[in-house]
Amino acid sequence: MKSSAYANLQRKIITVTLLVSFAPLIILGVTMYYQVALMCKDKTEEHIKYRARAQAQAIDLFLKERTAILSAMADTHSFNDMIDEKNLSRVFEVMNLRAGAFVDLGVIDSAGQHLAYVGPYDLSGLNYYQESWFGEVMSKGVYISDVYMGFRQLPHFIIAVRCWEGQRSWILRATIDPNIFGAIVLSAQIGKTGDAYLVNKAGIYQTHPRFSGKILTEFNLDTKMFRGGTTVIEARGSLGNRLLYAGSWSNNNKWLLVISQEPAEYMRRLFALRNTEIAIIIFGIFAIIMTTIFTTRLAVNHLRDSDAKMNELNAQLIQSDKLAALGKMATGVAHEINNPLNIIIQKTGWMEDLLAEEEFQNSENYGEYKKSIEKIEYHVERARKVVHNMLGYARKMEPHLEDVDLNRTINRTIDMLENYARDNNIDIQTDLSPDIPIIASDEAQLQQVFMNLISNSIDAIGKDGLIQVKSYRIKENITVSITDDGPGIPRDQQKKVFDPFFTTKQTGKGTGLGLWICYSIIEKLGGSLSFRSKVGEGTTFTISIPLIVPEKK
Amino acid sequence: MIKIPTRVLLVDDEKDFVEMLSLRLKEMGEKVTLAYNGQECLEILEKENIDVVILDIKMPGMDGIETLTEIKKRFPIVEVIMLTGHGTTETAVEGMKLGAFDYLMKPADFDDLTVKMEGARKRKDEQEERIRKAEATFLLRKSGNI
Amino acid sequence: MEFFNVLVVDDEEDFVETLVNRLNKRKVPATGVLSGEEAIELMKEREFDVVILDVKMPGGMDGIETLREIKKVQPLAEVLLLTGHASVETSIEGMKLGAFDYVLKPIKLEDLFPKLAEAFERKDAHDSKIRGAKIKKLLRYW
Secondary structure, X not given: OOHHHXXXXXXXXXXXXXXXXXXXXXXXXXXXXXXXXXXXXXXXXXXXXXXHHHHHHHHHHHHHHHHHHHHHHHHHOOXXXXXXXXXXXXXXXXXXHHOOXXXXXXXXXXXXXXXXXXXXXOOOOOEOOXXXXXXXXXXXXXXXXXXXXXXXXXXXXXXXXXXXXXXXXXXXXXXEOHHHHHHHHHOOOOOOOOEEEEEEOXXXXXXXXXXXXXXXXXXXXXXXXXXXXXXXXXXXXOOOOEEEEEXXXXXXXXXXXXXXXXXXXXXXXXXXXXXXXXXXXXXXXXXXXXXXXXXXXXXXXXXXXXXXXXXXXXXXXXXXXXHHHHHHHHHHHHHHHHHHHHHHHHHHHHHHHHHOOHHHHOOOOHHHHHHHHHHHHHHHHHHHHHHHHHHOOOOXXXXXXXXXXXXXXXXXXXXXXXXXXXXXXXXXXXXXXXXXXXXXXXXXXXXXXXXHHHHHXXXXXXXXXXXXXXXXXXXXXXXXXXXXXXXXXXHHHHOOOOOOOOOOOOOOOOOOOHHHHHHHHHHHOOOEEEXXXXXXXXXXXXXXXXXXXXXXX | OOOOOOEEEEEOOOHHHHHHHHHHHHHOOOEEEEEOOHHHHHHHHHHOOOOEEEXXXXXXXXXXXXXXXXXXXXXXXXXXEEEEOOOOHHHHHHHHHOOOOEEEEOOOOHHHHHHHHHHHHHHXXXXXXXXXXXXHHHHHHHHOOO | OOOOXXXXXXXXXXXXXXXXXXXXXXXXXXXXXXXXXXHHHHHHHOOOOEEXXXXXXXXXXXXXXXXXXXHHHOOOOEEEEEEOHHHHHHHHHHXXXXXXXXXEOOXXXXXXXXXXXXXXXXXXXXXXXXXXXXXXXXXXXX
């Protein structure tokens, strides 16, 4: 595979892995966020709804208490007692003592005349007959007003009860302290941005809102949006911001208690959660990206390596197949060429024989014939040498197992090369371990390997040097090392040393097949051949062959 | 000079004779193996490296000529010296035509025996030397570098 | 040197013919045949001292088979194996089977002759022993 193909593969794996792992992560994050947001909102709504209802009930209770005490006072005192301002002020004191929040108290007769008054304003003598509430009280018996300015020009509301005394009816009216009442309402507010106020049916503020307006001004929403009981809606506030409103009707559905809150208030925690979540997701994505890239790279590199190894192996196989085919072909060709050469030599020899006879001796072209024959012989010899070289390698490669005494084989090989080494003033030393058993191997092929390696060492040294041949046993392996103190193999050539046809010798001197053949032989015998070399120090070839004990005969 | 012992295989059914001969040969420093019939002789040749077989022509079971033919067929390089009794010289000639190195008349003259044995040994050594040379040339040529 | 009988066995007719001619010219009685089978047939009828045998012959009996047969028919005939480079191992095997030696193809008569002579010498030595034995046998009957 080309390197671009690997990059492509890597890209594909990374993309798919990232997509597959990001999608659920992000979906999970978003879903969780919305679920939590929904939950938060529900909870907040629930909360303010509850508060609104509770507060509305509290207001109802407040009003009921005030109304009750007012009614009780009216019922337990006679009209005449009440119009006595001394008595009235005592009643007022008792009321404030028992319930509180009353600003003033007045007694009004059925004609609307304010007959007695206790309080900070001078209101006695006023006639309320024209006031709308007066009619209401007169008809209904109990009346709680909306907040209004009234004569005193201050926002307030009143509770009035009508009493019957015989045929005569009169009204006991009390004003509720707007501040106390406002404070009660406001106490329902939540948090920094929360607000709580009362609005009447017409949408007029009955208490001072904290933010969104003033008492007796208009509420920015339509009260019809709040249905009976308690309702939560989300709408724009007076300042244009989105607010959550909870409204609960009280005071016999006349007043709407509204609690408002910015969603951001509760959202803040949600935002914190969202930020945490985003951080976790980003961290997760980062970790996934890193891991994916890392593992993919690792995997692709591994693949690339094993591909390379496979290719190398394939190349080796192809190489050895090629060489085997070449060998077979060479044998065939050589045999085919050898036979005609053989005949040519015999024929020329025969011609020479005949030429030696007397009748030819005197022929004028005798010399020419003789010369031609000699030339033919010379060139046949050349052809013979070529065939000889070609056939040097065409031979059976299948190992033939026999009992081999490795040390003896080494010694025999060295004996054969002794003269050659001595001629070049090269000393061959041996250090052969005596505990090497007889093994089952191919002696001829091993001898060929030793012969090649040692003669290579001699050639590498050239003149004057030392070759050390060692044999030793390591566990189930026998190792033979051949070390020379020659010039060493340059780094750039080290890779090619076992390649067929690689040679550093002069053209015609070596075929470059020797080491390759050694390598193949050792491999076929189940061992390995390797070398270490340093320029200027020498080279060590190491043969390792498995210790295979011959079968007992 | 150190004498390299000849590996001799004595084949005869007459135990006394074989043992006496064996003792004398051993005294001379040869390495002697004994067999009492043809079959045993072939089995030993299968297992051991033998240079010269001294083979009695007249044996019960597989006779000398049969054994010789078998030896020459399976171990052509091993040299064989035949032991003949009176009246079996004809067989000795036949044996030699089949490739036996030489023959000896019983009772064998020991000096005669050693001379013939040496001759046989030499002939075998020569053949082995030729094979060794051929192998060496072959190896050298195969390695291609020299 | 005494004259000795040579048999040349090779599937190349031109080679056999020329070699036989050249040997004859050197007063060595030689006969040529083109296959192992022919060689065996001929050897059953006539005695030869030395056989020059090609190791690699296509079809029919190959060199080693022929050698075995020769050793059966005439155990004393010395065999010189004629071999190509690719079949040296076969020749060595042949030598272990009793062939006298081998000669590499293409052969030159100069290389072949000394080996022929050596082989003949060995054969002759043996023959003379047999002659001696025969004479002794004859003497016995006197």
